[in-house]
Amino acid sequence: MKRRDVVKGLGAALAAPALISKAAAQGAAGFPSKPITIIMGWPPGSGPDVWHRSLADAMTRILGQPVVVENKAGGGGTIGPAHMAANAKPDGYTIAHIPITVLRFPVMRKVSWDPLKDFSWIVHMSGFQFITAVRADSPIKTKQEMIAFAKDNPGKLTYASPGSGTSLHIGMELIAKHAGVQFTHVPFKGSIESVAALEGGHVMAMAGGSEAYPMVAAGNIRALAAWTDKRLPSLPDTPTLQEVGLPFVFDSPYGMAGPKGMDPAIVKILHDAIKQAMEDPKTIEVRNRFNMQDRYMDTATYARFNAELFEKEKSYLESIGLARKD
Amino acid sequence: MQNQTKGLANAELWGGIAWLALGLFVTWQGWTQGLGVLSEPGSGFAVFWCGVIMSGLSATIVATAIRQGGPPLKSLWSETRWQKVLLVMGLLLLFGFFFEQIGFIPSSLVLLLVLMRFIDPVPWWQAITVSFGAVLGVWFLLAKFLKIQLPAGVLAPLLG
Amino acid sequence: MDVVASLAHGFSVALQPYNLLACFAGVFVGTLIGVLPGIGPVTAMALLLPVTLSAPPEAGIIMMAGIYYGSMYGGSTTSILVNIPGEAASVVTCLDGHEMAKQGRAGPALGIAALGSFFAGTVAIVALMLVAPTLARWALKFGPAEYFSLMVLGLTLLSFLTHGSMAKALLMASVGIVLGLIGTDAITAEERLTFGRLELLDGVGIVPVVMGLFGVAEILSNLERKISREVIKARIGSLWPTREDWQRSVGPMTRGTLLGFFVGTLPGGGAVISSFASYALEKRISKTPERFGKGAIEGVAGPEAANNAAAGGAFIPLLTLGIPPNVILALLLGAFIIHGLQPGPLLMVQKPDVFWGIVASMYIGNVMLLVLNMPLIGMWVQVLKVPYPLLFPLILMFCIVGVFSSNAAVFDVFVMVVFGAIGYLMRKFGYEPAPLVLAFVLGPLLENNLRKALILSRGDFWTFVERPISGTCLALAVLMLLIPLLPSLARKREAIALDKD
Missing domain, CATH: 1.20.58 (Methane Monooxygenase Hydroxylase; Chain G, domain 1)
Incomplete structure (x- = not known):
């Protein structure tokens, strides 16, 4: 169901004039007075989608107006936010989930949006967590051994990632660069295919997300390192990259934003509601089920974080040759 | 041939x-x-x-x-009604352009009525009954029962 | 635990009134989704997922699974009645199913499809219990080289799909591959043939292409004819398959089930490949291959059984390894996770209630589906009695809704309309769409795995031959291509010999 009030062209001609004037008269006072739509760039049923649906549920109770999640998947999660930035009114009734690709794609290719100008940041929420893993019967037991192996056998160490230009691919290439070794990248579609390729012995290692945890728990594959700043609660015995001497923290952070030019007072109302919803025990449970950490940041911090992230992405992608050339 | x-x-x-x-x-x-x-x-x-x-x-x-x-x-x-084919194509494209803005119910109603009346005309009462029944039925089935998203468009304030 | 005792325990779980109700709700929604063209189980399952949160885990998952295999059941209905395949796997059902409907045999076609689905579904569950762990290990052996060779084998099926010019069929196949390559290249993250459109980054959707090439094109060609479909209307024959139909269908169903089950365990495109493969197989071994494409019931029975068996087979990697082989099962994995369950090697041991409960509910669900679907056949056939001027606008509306709803993207509606026009022109000029669809599905897998295999082998093509599974697939492909040539070669040699005399 679309409750977007972007009524233009023939739509405007057909719409009752009363409805339009009502929409125009709304300000921060009395917000929200009608349903709010969260645009979700990932397909239905994915981790962030399910979590946002539970958040929307909680926000509905907090704000007293229905909050609905609308999927607009595609383009690595960017089609939804890009569409919102171009079409939605900055009235707070249409906001979007912002994955890291919104900041990364502009570095890689020509896109329709300016990541630093076209959005009103609201809140930073969480991120996906990543690990490096090998098969349980692999002679490689630690991350250091993996790097040592790559040093002795240049290009022989093959690893699966969920695709080129994903945080996992970029992370592995930066690790290789830092350690002065060369890995052979074999991109699969998503972490699940990577797990299957690793288990079937088609690659020697994988860089993947939480999809791999059950296989680690079952003892089929061995986690070498977690890419987070702290050890993962679900894998307490796995050291972080920093613990094994690699000065990196990689994850795929995401938050929420609206179109540019939103009234700060409305941003505040939305921020407070999302924050409160994130603290709801039910939504915390859903988030934990999908192995996503709580990485709350307020509006100002999030805006600063994004500016820094964009610069960081630029230098990362340039150093491994994935930045756009024109 | x-x-x-x-x-x-x-x-x-x-x-x-x-x-x-x-x-x-x-x-x-x-x-x-x-x-x-x-x-x-x-x-x-x-x-x-x-x-x-x-x-x-x-x-x-x-x-x-x-x-x-x-x-x-x-x-x-030869011996075909190619004009009708062009007409249907044109209508579908037009429909695509306005579908999201106007919403599923009004745009589908217009599409169905035009198709039923101008390609191989059926009586008005039939066209109206069938198109209203079908559009509202589909909308109810999808949006209300299966919870599948369809654009509400101009009717958004009424459909809630 | 012994299988019989476990299963008995499973039935005691599945037969609890609440779980029975969940199962029924699942297959009911599934049937509904299956019949609506283009609306896949993914959309509905995702949106109903939160609804199951408040239910106990078994009930929630039983319902989700019910939607999945329920939707596989009804998929053939629109293919047979109005030549609109709701998904790629039902494309082959159109070839002979719709021909049967045109000949007034929609009833038997629908009946065989339902019974074939029931048979295959049930057999697949039994096989799921018995060979799940072994087969899961086997499926893991498929790496890039194996997939590449399997896709090559899949593409040789083309030669059985067409009855026109071979050059045109091969041309359509290469067009299909190119279409499949549109979007972001997963290996280099470069955009290919996207012309700067964000919507094309993830490629062209299969549903809009298939519904355009078949559904919309069919409507356009029907409309330009002056005498519309009075012919079909006049002849709605018996509803039930005849004795001869049965005799013809038993073999194809059995073979289709086996084929579908094994191919279904492989990640990626299992149901599609198995339905095409089953059709090709039946045409190949038939004594009267010329009947195919003109309403042969074998061409409905085999592929329908195959794609339902594949649906069953697909549960194997999910339940035993935690690896979902397709998007729908990935969603089911999501349902497991939400309910705090982790499918994988430990599921059977740690949560026998859930594992065996689901398996048992699938038996029950299949019976429910049969009971639900058989009486509906009579009703579906009535659809053909609706005058075409009233029917075709409705079909178009269903196509639009189906295509739109999977991604909530109007772009997909345009894709469907454009492919409707292309499909209409293709019919005019004598090009067949089925090879295009097959290649469209297999093409990206073919290309991606070829490149991955070459990265892994460092550019050595020998890898495709020396790996046993891959080598076998390639040998089979060569054999498939050579067999039809042999008699004609022999004949030519004779002809040359005669000339010399």
Whole structure:
């Protein structure tokens, strides 16, 4: 169901004039007075989608107006936010989930949006967590051994990632660069295919997300390192990259934003509601089920974080040759 | 389609030429994308070779058409109501442009009524009953029962 | 635990009134989704997922699974009645199913499809219990080289799909591959043939292409004819398959089930490949291959059984390894996770209630589906009695809704309309759409795995031959291509010999 009030062209001609004037008269006072739509760039049923649906549920109770999640998947999660930035009114009734690709794609290719100008940041929420893993019967037991192996056998160490230009691919290439070794990248579609390729012995290692945890728990594959700043609660015995001497923290952070030019007072109302919803025990449970950490940041911090992230992405992608050339 | 022609009106010939043009375009696209090396084929590798195969196959179709002839272009549309086909296509495109803004219910109603009245006209009462019944039924089934998102458009304030 | 005792325990779980209700709700929604063209189980399952949160885990998952296999059941209905395949796997059902409907045999076609689905579904569950762990290990052996060779084998099926010019069929196949390559290249993250459109980054959707090439094109060609479909209307024959139909269908169903089950365990495109493969197989071994494409019931029975068996087979990697082989099962994995369950090697041991409960509910669900679907056949056939001027606008509306709803993207509606026009022109000029669809599905897998295999082998093509599974697939492909050639070669040699005399 679309409750977007972007009524233009023939739509405007057909719409009752009363409805339009009502929409125009709304300000921060009395917000929200009608349903709010969260645009979700990932397909239905994915981790962030399910979590946002539970958040929307909680926000509905907090704000007293229905909050609905609308999927607009595609383009690595960017089609939804890009569409919102171009079409939605900055009235707070249409906001979007912002994955890291919104900041990364502009570095890689020509896109329709300016990541630093076209959005009103609201809140930073969480991120996906990543690990490096090998098969349980692999002679490689630690991350250091993996790097040592790559040093002795240049290009022989093959690893699966969920695709080129994903945080996992970029992370592995930066690790290789830092350690002065060369890995052979074999991109699969998503972490699940990577797990299957690793288990079937088609690659020697994988860089993947939480999809791999059950296989680690079952003892089929061995986690070498977690890419987070702290050890993962679900894998307490796995050291972080920093613990094994690699000065990196990689994850795929995401938050929420609206179109540019939103009234700060409305941003505040939305921020407070999302924050409160994130603290709801039910939504915390859903988030934990999908192995996503709580990485709350307020509006100002999030805006600063994004500016820094964009610069960081630029230098990362340039150093491994994935930045756009024109 | 008994009459065959080897002249310029040969449908087979034009079909082949259209595909040949597409094949050459794809080949060129693949080439600009980069073929890579054998131990790491580039993005354009498969595009290029598919383009080459397409061009080759359409060239044989063109050659056969020149040698054996084919039905004249006009014969493909003789005794047909091609205007209706164009009309339906045009309506569908128009529908696509306004679907999201106006919303599922009003735009589908208009589409159904126009199709029912102007292609092979059915009585008004039938057209109205069936289109209203179908559109509202589908909307209820999808939006309310299966919870599938359909654009509410101008009716958004009413449908809540 | 012994299988019989476990299963008995499973039935005691599945037969609890609440779980029975969940199962029924699941297959009911599934049937509904299956019949609506283009609306896949993914959309509905995702949106109903939160609804199951408040239910106990078994009930929630039983319902989700019910939607999945329920939707596989009804998929053939629109293919047979109005030539609109709701998904790629039902494309082959159109070839002979719709022909049967045109001949007034829609009833038997629908009946065989339902019974074939029931048979295959049930057999697949039994096989799921018995060979799940072994087969899961086997499926893991498929790496890039194996997939590439399997896709090559798949593409040789083309030669059985067409009855027109071979050059045109191969041309359509290469067009299909190129279409499949549109979007972001997963290996280099470069855009291919997207012309700067964000919507094309993830490629062209299969549903809009298939519904355009078949559904919309069919409507356009029907409309331009002056005499519309009075012919079909006049002849709605018996509803039930005849004795001869049965005799013809038993073999194809059995073979289709086996084929579908094994191919279904492989990640990626299992149901599609198995339905095409089953059709090709039946045509190949038939004594009267010329009947195919003109309403042969074998061409409905085999592929329908195959794609339902594949649906069953697909549960194997999910339940035993935690690896979902397709998007729908990935969603089911999501349902497991939400309910705090982790499918994988430990599921059977740690949560026998859930594992065996689901398996048992699938038996029950299949019976429910049969009971639900058989009486509906009579109703579906009535659809053909609706005058075409009233029917075709409705079909178009269903196509639009189906295509739109999977991604909530109007772009997909345009894709469907454009492919409708292309499909209409293709019919005019004598090009067949089925090879295009097959290649469209297999093409990206073919290309991606070829490149991955070459990265892994460092550019050595020998890898495809020396790996046993891959080598076998390639040998089979060569054999498939050579067999039809042999008699004609022999004949030619004779002809040459005669000439010399």
